[in-house]
Amino acid sequence: MAPWLQLLSLLGLLPGAAPAPSRPRAAGAQAWEPPAAELLRPGRFALEMYNRGRAAGRRAALGAVRGRVRRDGQGSVYSLEATLEEEPCKDPTVCQLPLSQKTLLCSFEVLEELGKQVLLRQDCGPVDTKVTDNRNETLNSVLPLLNKDPLPQDFSMKMASIFKNFMITYNRTYETKEETQWRMSIFANNLMRAQKIQALDRGTAQYGVTKFSDLTEEEFRTIYLNPLLKEDSGKSMQQVKAPSEPAPPDWDWRNKGAVTRVKNQGMCGSCWAFSVTGNVEGQWFLNRGALLSLSEQELLDCDDVDKACMGGLPSNAYAAIKTLGGLETEDDYGYEGHTQVCSFSLEKAKVYINDSVELSKNEQKLAAWLAMNGPISVAINAFGMQFYRHGIAHPLRPLCSPWFIDHAMLLVGYGNRSDIPYWAIKNSWGTDWGEEGYYYLHRGSGACGVNSMASSAVVD
Structure with missing residues (x-):
């Protein structure tokens, strides 16, 4: 041997x-x-x-x-x-x-x-x-x-100053003095929790104060995340054959015109819609030569399988687009962040898809497919993202299990920083979160289940 x-x-x-x-x-x-x-x-x-x-x-x-x-x-x-x-x-x-x-x-x-x-x-x-x-x-x-610890007794003045800066930075106001005190106590506990997440991260990510720091964990999950993803009971999709060519050392579709601006889903668990429209935007650009910002609101209103702000699945969203006959642009069907009566007009649809496919769970093959075919819809465990500021996140696997998927995003590229491999992921929480709206996650270790639910629309 x-x-x-x-x-x-x-x-x-x-x-x-x-x-x-x-x-x-x-x-x-x-x-x-x-x-x-x-x-x-x-x-x-x-x-x-x-x-x-x-x-x-x-x-x-x-x-x-x-x-x-x-x-x-x-x-x-x-x-x-x-x-x-x-x-x-x-x-x-x-x-x-x-x-x-x-x-x-x-x-x-x-x-x-x-x-x-x-x-x-x-x-x-x-x-x-x-x-x-x-x-x-x-x-x-x-x-x-x-676990949450009792707060130390000797930093109340310092905490009040930090919280005041948070309120100014994120234009936060509260209706009563009691509400303000309650939010400050949540903020203090969250800052301690962010430091503990920081201590356990194996990458270069920095965690701390974000625009979500005054929300309880339950509030954050209920408002911004998507519990339906972990059920994975959506429409079945054909698995596409992986490319035979190896992935280039790095790739970024933002530099090649295939990615629209970072959007903001607001106080609505509609990440699934943003992930899918981002993918379709890239597919249309690569196959038709035009980058159009497409309507997430159309999916919230007209996808009768998913649950709008209560969550949804990319596989169902692809099927809805195909059944409806296409997607309107964001200019024609603007985002409101809550469910309305479906007002889709086939005459106004600017983009269509022919099918959707499931992609490989092998990250090397996933990178090769991305470089050849465009941005990819993915879903991950959002552990730590409430407090993520910048850097490459790499949480311990027991804390960011691939079995608890609760947020959909868009892979737009990959590369290395100081020899650490990463995925560049477009989020839908606005540009005042993360690295100008982007999340960077360790690549090659199946971190947070990033490879567990990769998919794409097909545009012929």
């Missing part, structure tokens, strides 16, 4: 192989604890990988390291547990409260073979400085950090 296959077998990564912890070790490949000095080299490499692409204020320093090594042939696999100390956060929109500086407990696996190093696994979370061999205990110590 080749050295790489032997090492993969030891790690339990070959098809049918058992997970590494429970797999019996082959003779000559026993694991033992080497001298601490030997662990520094793979530990420093793991630290370098952890810090890659992170802003100066979010880089960490290596603390204590312990671990074991398995050797086989010309390779060694180091299973490490290390503490990392992150520098104090310096972004005033994120770091007004405690938890700005944190100690992380990380589990790494580093492969060394023929003078090269590869990071096989990284799992970090903010915990106390005690290193433990029990990974379940580590996970259990990370997840409770998202």
Whole structure:
């Protein structure tokens, strides 16, 4: 067996192989604890990988390291547990409260073979400085950090100042003094929650004050998200064949004229309509040469399968467009953000579609299809997006499960920032959210289920 296959077998990564912890070790490949000095080299490499692409204020320093090594042939696999100390956060929109500086407990696996190093696994979370061999205990110590805590007693004046700035920035007014105090308490809890989400993110994303910071989590979900997506009970679509050519290194349809301006769904769970019209806009541009801003309101009013502001499914929306006979432009059928009587006119329809297709869940094939065929309608778990400001988000999988899809968006491109692969995703919450209305999410790990419900209209 080749050295790489032997090492993969030891790690339990070959098809049918058992997970590494429970797999019996082959003779000559026993694991033992080497001298601490030997662990520094793979530990420093793991630290370098952890810090890659992170802003100066979010880089960490290596603390204590312990671990074991398995050797086989010309390779060694180091299973490490290390503490990392992150520098104090310096972004005033994120770091007004405690938890700005944190100690992380990380589990790494580093492969060394023929003078090269590869990071096989990284799992970090903010915990106390005690290193433990029990990974379940580590996970259990990370997840409770998202629970709401009582607010500290010594920052009420500072919080009042931050909240006042929020109200000015987002032109917020409240009817009574009691409402103002209630919203400030929600705001304070949300700011603490944003810092905890920040601490658990493995990308370069920054979380903090956004225009949604005075909403409870339940309010935010009810108003802006789409619970019907996780049911995935829409019209069935044919799966399209993936392109045979590999994806280019990067691609962005915004630079090629296929994407309209960022829109705003308002206080309406109509993300499904915006995701679909964005896709159809791109398909029409690529096949007919004209970029038209199309009507989401037509779908809210005339799609009798979906539930307008209460949510919907892209697959149903494609079927509605085909049944109606097309889409009017936004100029002819403007967005109101609530259901009206359907006033679609076939004579005014400027765009039609012939069909719709389901796309591959393989992200490399998804990127190749996007580069060849245009922007893609997708649906994701919106964990953390209430407080997202900028950067590449990469939440822990248990916190952003692909099984809890609740928001539809539009993939418009992909690339790398500081060697971190990302998807560029057009949102429908206006340009005063995220990076001028866009969300950047880690690419290649199935983050937040971004690859679980990809689809497109077909324009012949």
